[in-house]
Amino acid sequence: MKVSVIGSGPNGLAAAVVMARAGHDVTVYEGSDKAGGGLRTDDFTEFGGRFDVCSAVHPMALASTFFRAFDLGSRIPFVQSDISFAHALPGRAAVAYQDLERTSSELGRTGPAWSAIMKPLLHQIDAVRAMSGLDLRPHPSTVAGALALGVAAMGFSALRDEARALAAGVVAHGAAPFSSIAARFVGAVLAAEGHAAGWPIPVGGSGAIAHALVQDIEAHGGRVELGRAVDDLREVWSPGDTAMFDTGPRGFADIASNALPARYESALRSYRYGNAASKVDFVLSGPIPWTDERLRDALTVHLGGWEREVSGAERTALRGSVPARPYVLLSQPTRRDRTRLPPGSTDEIVWAYAHVPNGSTEDAAERIIDRIESFAPGFRDVIVHRESRPAPFFAQLNPNFHGGDILGGRVDVPQLLTRPTKSVRSWRTPIPGVYLCSAATPPGAGVHGMGGWHAARLALARVGQGVPDLRPVARVD
Numbered sequence: 001m002k003v004s005v006i007g008s009g010p011n012g013l014a015a016a017v018v019m020a021r022a023g024h025d026v027t028v029y030e031g032s033d034k035a036g037g038g039l040r041t042d043d044f045t046e047f048g049g050r051f052d053v054c055s056a057v058h059p060m061a062l063a064s065t066f067f068r069a070f071d072l073g074s075r076i077p078f079v080q081s082d083i084s085f086a087h088a089l090p091g092r093a094a095v096a097y098q099d100l101e102r103t104s105s106e107l108g109r110t111g112p113a114w115s116a117i118m119k120p121l122l123h124q125i126d127a128v129r130a131m132s133g134l135d136l137r138p139h140p141s142t143v144a145g146a147l148a149l150g151v152a153a154m155g156f157s158a159l160r161d162e163a164r165a166l167a168a169g170v171v172a173h174g175a176a177p178f179s180s181i182a183a184r185f186v187g188a189v190l191a192a193e194g195h196a197a198g199w200p201i202p203v204g205g206s207g208a209i210a211h212a213l214v215q216d217i218e219a220h221g222g223r224v225e226l227g228r229a230v231d232d233l234r235e236v237w238s239p240g241d242t243a244m245f246d247t248g249p250r251g252f253a254d255i256a257s258n259a260l261p262a263r264y265e266s267a268l269r270s271y272r273y274g275n276a277a278s279k280v281d282f283v284l285s286g287p288i289p290w291t292d293e294r295l296r297d298a299l300t301v302h303l304g305g306w307e308r309e310v311s312g313a314e315r316t317a318l319r320g321s322v323p324a325r326p327y328v329l330l331s332q333p334t335r336r337d338r339t340r341l342p343p344g345s346t347d348e349i350v351w352a353y354a355h356v357p358n359g360s361t362e363d364a365a366e367r368i369i370d371r372i373e374s375f376a377p378g379f380r381d382v383i384v385h386r387e388s389r390p391a392p393f394f395a396q397l398n399p400n401f402h403g404g405d406i407l408g409g410r411v412d413v414p415q416l417l418t419r420p421t422k423s424v425r426s427w428r429t430p431i432p433g434v435y436l437c438s439a440a441t442p443p444g445a446g447v448h449g450m451g452g453w454h455a456a457r458l459a460l461a462r463v464g465q466g467v468p469d470l471r472p473v474a475r476v477d
């Protein structure tokens, strides 16, 4: 069967891997000059060193159903710290170690409540993973996973002080305040992975994940064509073929407009987007001088103060203003991965972004720097070089990041499970053999490959095939 995959983000590449492994004739068409979509590591133009343009930290890369089947962990090296994620607070921090007991003990009196929420999630981590990846094949544990996540999401309300701030930091990954049920669901999954597989980073940067996927596609007869933006369905698909779109709903509506029923097209066009990201990449002369020294060793730090402040900042962005004191997501990969720097360099590379309103053209770099400075006095003094990437940069880089929304769509209850349209098989479109698989389909944003996996599973079922073995082919020396 001829299979076209449009877009080479992690979901498109996952779909292509599965289809090529199943013996089909696969071509991936990618509009940009590099494969990977949100998996992209570039060189700084003026300084030695590499930075992740988009995705940096990968809680699902060792945990999602697709990546476990693909055995990503055996193909490329990952590193992580004992700390999965941390939350900077005035004069101190709340720290989530992979070790739950240590986390609870360092959270002091707020620790037992954190533990009480995390323990049931960890006891049922397979069910939680199945549920979070929406791997809804009949399995009794899926119900258990859904229940455990629901209870955890509700349980966040009972957290106080440090533990509540720690939770607010993961919930805000969904670009929403603490009260958002959908974002709490996301936060509960991320926190549970923090204590299960951890929050690893790939050695060399996120581009290494794209490289491993492309290598596998090519090893199984597939092709990746770069600089090939697809504008019309007829360029890549005829009746009887299969096409899988790793594109946003509006992008797909433009491409397939001639072939789509009006009602479905109108549902795609009314898909809603959320907050955007304004990012800044730094080269520093040394580590960030955090007030709480434990943060030196954390690969991921959330900055935003107490829960009320984090929620206020997210609400402000959703209401259309850039928060004066934004919630910031920060990664310091070179604390563990020195391959991203020239040999002998003592510099550090830091990646940080804040949530701003969708479509905002404002560069939040100064606000981000002020935020870091407030938890790490002296930060400005170690900045050697910085490059701003406000929301329009992301919108231009990748049409899926509509208005700079890096999550591929607003995270709220209606759009959590039935994105982009109200259907339990959202990956299917009304055109036979044509599928959507981007982050605008369940389970949503992040590097997990599950949108691609689900779309490929449906495409294979249509021709009576099951999902093939995806493990690395053993080398015979």
Ligand SMILES: Cc1cc2nc3c(=O)[nH]c(=O)nc-3n(C[C@H](O)[C@H](O)[C@H](O)COP(=O)(O)OP(=O)(O)OC[C@H]3O[C@@H](n4cnc5c(N)ncnc54)[C@H](O)[C@@H]3O)c2cc1C
Binding pocket: 006, 007, 008, 009, 010, 011, 012, 013, 029, 030, 031, 032, 036, 037, 038, 039, 053, 054, 055, 056, 057, 058, 059, 228, 229, 230, 231, 246, 247, 248, 251, 255, 277, 279, 353, 394, 397, 398, 399, 400, 401, 406, 407, 408, 437, 438, 439, 440, 444, 445, 446, 447, 448, 451
């Ligand atoms: C700044 C930033 C930080 C992030 N941090 C993290 C993180 O730390 N961890 C994490 O898990 N996730 C993170 N993400 C989110 C993650 O990158 C995305 O959720 C993920 O990449 C979505 O994957 P996807 O396969 O849906 O598509 P994308 O990665 O969006 O890729 C889609 C691809 O399709 C191509 N395309 C679109 N339309 C066409 C067309 N018509 N023809 C041809 N090609 C087309 C695009 O050029 C793009 O390459 C981050 C994203 C950004 C931008």
